[in-house]
Every structure is written in C-alpha cells, then in structure tokens.
Amino acid sequence: MTCKEVLDALSDYLDADMKEEVVTEMRRHIGVCSDCRAEFDTLSMTIKLYKHESATSMPDGCHDRLVKILEIEKLKLKPGSTKTES
Amino acid sequence: MNPRIEEALTTLGDEVLVRKAQEDDDRAFGELVSRYETKVYSLALKMVRNPEDAEDVLQDTFLRAYRGIKSFKGNSTFSTWIYRITANSALMRLRKKQLPTVSIEDADEREAPVSIADWSPGPVDQLLNQELQQVMDEAIEALPAEFRQVFVLRDIEEISNAEVAEILDLSVAAVKSRLHRARLKVRNRLAAYFNENQKQKRAMGAQR
Numbered sequence: 413m414t415c416k417e418v419l420d421a422l423s424d425y426l427d428a429d430m431k432e433e434v435v436t437e438m439r440r441h442i443g444v445c446s447d448c449r450a451e452f453d454t455l456s457m458t459i460k461l462y463k464h465e466s467a468t469s470m471p472d473g474c475h476d477r478l479v480k481i482l483e484i485e486k487l488k489l490k491p492g493s494t495k496t497e498s
Numbered sequence: 499m500n501p502r503i504e505e506a507l508t509t510l511g512d513e514v515l516v517r518k519a520q521e522d523d524d525r526a527f528g529e530l531v532s533r534y535e536t537k538v539y540s541l542a543l544k545m546v547r548n549p550e551d552a553e554d555v556l557q558d559t560f561l562r563a564y565r566g567i568k569s570f571k572g573n574s575t576f577s578t579w580i581y582r583i584t585a586n587s588a589l590m591r592l593r594k595k596q597l598p599t600v601s602i603e604d605a606d607e608r609e610a611p612v613s614i615a616d617w618s619p620g621p622v623d624q625l626l627n628q629e630l631q632q633v634m635d636e637a638i639e640a641l642p643a644e645f646r647q648v649f650v651l652r653d654i655e656e657i658s659n660a661e662v663a664e665i666l667d668l669s670v671a672a673v674k675s676r677l678h679r680a681r682l683k684v685r686n687r688l689a690a691y692f693n694e695n696q697k698q699k700r701a702m703g704a705q706r
Contacts, residue, residue: 423674427659482528
C-alpha cells in the first residue's frame with residue numbers, strides 16, 4: 413500500500429471497518445512509516461478527545477417551554493381537546 | 499398526570515407509544531417527548547453550537563414530530579426518525595445563518611498538512627483543558643454544515659455509519675467519505691494548536 417492509500421483508508425481502519433488482509437497491510441505500513449504513524453496517532457487521538465465530550469443537559473425551563481408550545485399546537489390542531497396534565 | 503397512567507406509559511416500548519400517539523393519545527406523545535428531549539437537545543446543541551438555537555431546534559423538532567406522527571410509517575425506528583428531523587432542522591438553521599460552507603464535492607483538497615508533529619502520546623485527561631476545549635469547539639464550528647452533521651452523529655453521539663446514513667438520507671459510502679474528511683479537517687485544526695503550543699514551549703525553554 414502507498415502512503416496515499418493508507419491515508420485514504422485511515423478512518424475505515426480506525427472504525428475497524430475493513431477486510432482482515434487490508435488491516436494486516438495497514439498495520440505493517442504504519443509500523444514502518446513514521447509519517448503515516450503520526451497521521452494514524454493524531455487522527456485516533458482526535459476521535460478520542462471528542463468522544464470524551466461531556467453529556468449535555470437541558471437548561472432550566474427548557475422542558476416546560478417545550479410542553480407549552482406543544483400544548484398550543486395541540487389546541488390549534490385539535491380545537492376541542494383539553495389541556496393535558498403534565 | 500395520574501401516576502399510574504404515567505408509570506404504565508414509561509414501561510411501554512417506543513413502537514407502542516408511537517401507535518398510541520397516532521391514535522391521538524397525547525400522553526403517549528408526551529412520554530416520547532420525555533424520553534427523547536435531552537438527546538434531541540444535546541444533538542441540536544452540538545450541531546448549532548449555542549443554547550438558544552439548540553432550544554429552537556428542539557421545539558421545531560417536536561412540533562414537526564407532533565404534526566407528522568400520523569405519517570410516520572415505522573420503516574425506521576422512532577429514534578432514527580426524530581434524529582432525522584433534528585438534523586434537518588439544525589441544518590436549516592445553520593444555512594439561515596449563512597455558515598461558511600464549501601461545496602462538498604469541491605472540497606477535495608489535500609486535507610493533511612505536509613508534516614504532522616505527533617502530539618498524541620499523552621492521556622486524554624492530561625491534554626483536555628479549557629483552552630483545548632475551545633479549540634475543539636472552534637474546529638467543529640469551522641466545519642461546513644454537512645460535514646458537521648456527520649461528525650457530530652458519528653464521533654460525538656457514536657451512532658453507527660448505517661444509522662447515520664438513514665438519519666441523513668445518504669449512502670453509507672457518502673457518510674464514510676464525509677466523516678473521513680471531517681475528521682481530517684478537525685484533526686488539522688487541533689494539530690495547528692498543538693504545533694503552536696510546542697513551538698511556544700520550545701521558545702520558553704530556549705530563553706531559560
């Protein structure tokens with residue numbers, strides 16, 4: 413495999429989304445080519461850093477505002493309906 | 499709501515709740531909202547990158563879902579359907595803001611810098627600080643909207659290529675291609691930051 417081919421296939425390699433014989437060839441190339449190894453390591457670290465992003469929660473009042481908007485929509489779509497308790 | 503009804507609804511699967519919601523059971527729709535609102539908000543926030551727009555996307559998503567629930571045929575799961583509405587709503591908002599975009603087809607420039615210093619050895623916890631977090635945010639903000647969608651769904655939300663393809667109505671090959679290019683763009687931003695950091699450290703070392 414050439415360096416270009418390795419670079420083009422790096423994402424599939426990182427996602428373990430390729431045939432075993434290609435994996436073996438990629439592993440061999442990365443083992444001996446320091447440029448491709450740096451490409452692999454930094455791309456892999458980039459993905460790890462973003463996976464580390466903390467989970468977000470909704471701001472205060474966000475749920476209540478959503479429920480209210482849906483209630484208004486309900487009254488528009490189904491004028492005869494009554495307010496749902498929540 | 500009657501606690502017994504509420505409890506009963508929380509034990510039902512999405513499919514049953516969808517069916518009930520399609521039969522005008524608003525409590526069932528309410529349960530779907532409770533189940534998915536945080537996920538939808540989180541996905542929206544990661545795409546539009548500010549809380550006000552994320553809340554607008556959240557509201558728009560559930561309004562569309564409420565209006566369209568009867569036309570949901572169940573060919574995909576409810577979660578895929580609601581994520582698809584979220585992704586579309588976020589994309590429209592980004593386009594309205596005229597986010598700098600490049601044509602996806604034209605963006606085939608060489609993504610990798612000529613030489614990349616390997617900044618990867620080092621535990622994630624040690625690397626992550628406020629400054630890096632800001633650089634990571636900027637790197638996502640700099641992505642064209644269509645790349646950002648794929649990157650957020652795949653690498654932050656950790657949704658499979660096949661499901662991302664379904665959510666965005668793309669082929670798996672297109673998802674993989676956009677993902678790879680998005681990753682390289684993001685990585686290059688981070689690489690520039692780390693390279694600059696290393697230069698500064700070396701300069702400070704030389705002054706001592």
